[in-house]
Amino acid sequence: MCNMPRAIYLETSQQILVAAYKPIACTNCGKLHKVQFLSRILASLLLVGSIFAFNLVSYPTSTQAFILAVLVIIPANILVLPYLMRYRLA
Numbered sequence: 001m002c003n004m005p006r007a008i009y010l011e012t013s014q015q016i017l018v019a020a021y022k023p024i025a026c027t028n029c030g031k032l033h034k035v036q037f038l039s040r041i042l043a044s045l046l047l048v049g050s051i052f053a054f055n056l057v058s059y060p061t062s063t064q065a066f067i068l069a070v071l072v073i074i075p076a077n078i079l080v081l082p083y084l085m086r087y088r089l090a
Helices: 006-018 037-057 063-084
Strands: 032-035 087-089
Touching: 032 037, 037 063
Parallel strands: none
Antiparallel strands: 032 087
């Protein structure tokens, strides 16, 4: 991995999550970095699995629990995912 500043790396990482895992270019060296396949699976499991697990332990037919899960768990996961994603040179 190159010496990309952490702030730029995280900013572009968050853009990747929104833009369907597009490769990002390093501003220092100009090389392209792609999200590894296992990181994509991790992101999917973390987003969907955490809502499923939360609803599994909540009241069985609670719509409010699902709304809470969507409004709290998904934004929390999106904030954590850039730190968990792995990249490789394209």
